[in-house]
Amino acid sequence: MPNTLIVNARLVNEGREFDGDLRIEDGRIAEIGSGLSARGNETVVDAAGRRLLPGMIDDQVHFREPGLEYKADMATESAAAVAGGLTSFMDMPNTTPPTLDADALEDKYRRANGRAWGNYGFYLGASNDNLEAVRRLDPLTAPGIKVFMGASTGNMLVDNPATLDAIFREAPTPIITHCEDTPTIDAELARYKAQYGDDIPAEFHPDIRSREACLKSTQLAISLARRHGTRLHVLHISTADELALFEVGPLIRADGSRKQITAETCIHFLRFDRTDYATLGHLIKCNPAIKDSSDREALIAAVAGDVIDVLATDHAPHTLEEKARPYTGAPSGLPLVQFALNAALELVHEGKLTTAQVVQKFAHAPAQLFDVAERGFLREGYFADLVLVDDTPFTVQRSQVLSKCGWSPFEGRTFHSRIASTWVNGALAWDGERLVGAANGQRLAFAR
Structure with a gap:
């Protein structure tokens, strides 16, 4: 070299x-x-x-491999990430098959070896019936355990209260959560389907995947973490309402201790709002939903004010053909890794963040939160x-x-x-x- x-x-x-x-x-x-x-x-x-800058560390991507390689794979998406200044990524477990045990986890590491343009880590997923795999996870093999406390694909919605409690009690790594309350979403979806059938206008997505659904689920996750002293990281915060649930201050405190419960938001929540559905429609359909301009401004302020600890992408590609389907058939997710850092730096040009704050949220904090060895900083020896x-x-x-x-x-x-x-x-x-x-x-x- x-x-x-x-x-x-x-x-x-x-x-x-x-x-x-x-x-x-x-x-x-x-x-x-x-x-x-x-x-x-x-x-x-x-x-x-x-x-x-130090290379960005994206703690939330869906590179779709294995099982959905027709629309994304580790090679193509990591190439896009590197082109966007994202040099390390942590990939989600809701693949086909899902990453629910040590064998599936190691299969993904084998797939990435020699093909990934950036450095890679893979989460173990939790389900209603893989508690033993969660207990046995070697903490050196994964950044954390992903818990879908909202609708997801396949067998990955954890909605059994006893199982949830046991996962939070016994997890050997940080838990990261997708927080949306499924019954709340289902009730709203039924109401809109009664009026529009399957072709619900995209502008109603933030009303179906509502702020109430987010808040209720986030409150549950935080209560479980506090009960058991679990290290919890709540992904893709999308509402102003949830911000009051989190501690204000740096991830690493002055005494060297670390926040127990942390929050992340994503670049699309800082650059888009409800008004953009009129022109972009399902192209910005994602879960949780992009919401109001007041939420966007509150989230930007929370990043600047150390309420939000991490900035990520939740990169989740789908084909244009899939996105063109009626609402109930159009999948949620956006491809974001290639231009996420550019979009974050736009907030610097607008005077809303500093470059140092972008680096803190997109590089330093993910490294600190997930104990990533010798990356995320400009330091000799790293x-x-x-x-x-x-x-x-x-x-x-x-x-x-x-x-x-x-x-x-x-x-x-x-x-x-x-x-x-x-x-x-x-x-x-x-x-x-x-x-x-x-x-x-x-x-x-x-x-x-």
Whole structure:
């Protein structure tokens, strides 16, 4: 692997922005300093004042493999992620078959080996009948245990109260939850179907997947975590109503302790709102639903104010043909990894976040929350997962999309920053225009 020296960069790390140079040797950050000189055959990259960030760690993706490779797979979606500055990902268990035991978990690691452009970790899923697999999970093999406390596919809705209680009591890793109350959703869906049949207008999706459904389920998850002292991470918060349930303050407190219960939101909740259904329809149909502009503004403020700890994508691709079906047949989910960091940096250009806050929520916090070893920071000795950002505007076009589904909800939008380069484990993987070299992702290690 060639060694690289990046000079004249604006480094963003651990709440600071500073001018400096960074040396990569043997896949790791060997030196951070000022006025560093090239050695031997090092490749020298002049950042020319552009921002250099740690690679983003996306703690919530659905890369669809195994079972749904016709619309996404680990190779295509990780390529799109790297093009977007996301150098590590954690993939969800609701595949076909679902990831409900150690064998299924290791099968996904085998599939990713040599094919994933970014570094990879896979969650074990919980169901009503795999409690023994949850108990036996080796905490070094997965970032956490995913519990669907709302409607999901197949056998992954955990709605047995005794099972839920046991999972929260005995989980050997953090629990991450999808929180929506299924009976509440079902009642609203029946009401709208009585009026519209299967062709319900997309604008009513946030009323069917309602804020009440989110709030009720999130309250239940938090009560279980408090009862058992469980480390709980609540995914994709979509409402202002839920924010009052979470602690205000940094993920790692001044005394070195860590929040027990944490919250995440996703980039689409910060960039879209109810008014966008009129033009995008099912293209922005997702679960939980994108809701009102007041929710969007409250979530942005919660990211800035350390109520929301993590920013993620919930990347979940479907084909355009699937999205064109009537409401009840159109699946939920958006392809987001390729332009998520650009969209987050747009909030910096708008003065709503700082670059350091984006880095904290999209890189540092996932590493800290899931005990990811030696990634997520610009630190000497850490793996050289890096992103160079160029503040040059561009407009998203369908021809640029690398996800297998072939489309993006951001098409036609102009962003004021682009990804100039991405390095994964010290190797250049994206040069601003195209993928470079070969898939270089590694299995994530968890320092527990």
